Amino acid sequence: MTRILALLAAAGVLAFGATTAARAADAKTNWNKHCAACHGKNGAGKAEMKTLDYTKAGVQARLTDEEILKAIKNGVPHSKMKKGYANQLSEQEIKDQLALIRSFKK
Numbered sequence: 001m002t003r004i005l006a007l008l009a010a011a012g013v014l015a016f017g018a019t020t021a022a023r024a025a026d027a028k029t030n031w032n033k034h035c036a037a038c039h040g041k042n043g044a045g046k047a048e049m050k051t052l053d054y055t056k057a058g059v060q061a062r063l064t065d066e067e068i069l070k071a072i073k074n075g076v077p078h079s080k081m082k083k084g085y086a087n088q089l090s091e092q093e094i095k096d097q098l099a100l101i102r103s104f105k106k
C-alpha cells in the first residue's frame, strides 16, 4: 500500500515537472517569435533598437512588475514598440513574459 502511494506521489511530481517545463518553453517560444528581434535572444537588448539590458540587476530593479506588464500589453509610446501584445498574447502568456524577463537577470 505505501509502495503504491509512493509511486502515485512520484508520478504526480513528474507530471507537475512536465507541465512547468512546457509552460517555460511556451514563454521562450513567444519571446523568440515576438520579442527577441528587438530585445535579444537572452534579453540583453540591442543597441540599434535602444532596448534595455535585462540581464543587468540595476535595470531589473528600476522596472516594476506593473510597468513591465503594461508595456507588454499596451506598448511603449514613442518607441519602436508602439503596439502592445494584448490581442496576440493571453493574460497568462503576458504574465509568463514578465517571469521570463525577470529570469534574464544574471
Ligand code: HEC
Residues within 6 Å of the ligand: 030, 031, 034, 035, 036, 037, 038, 039, 049, 050, 051, 052, 063, 067, 068, 069, 071, 072, 076, 079, 080, 081, 085, 097, 101
Ligand atoms: C520592434 C521592436 C520591439 C519588439 C518586437 C518588442 N519590443 Fe519591447 N521594447 C522595444 C523598445 C524600443 C522599448 C523601449 C525601450 C526604452 O526606451 O526603454 C521596449 C520596451 C519594452 C518594455 C518596457 C521596459 C523597457 O525595457 O523599457 C518591456 C517590458 C518590453 N519592451 C517587453 C517586450 C516583450 C515581452 C516583447 C514581445 C512580446 C517586446 N517587448 C517586443 C522594442 C521592441
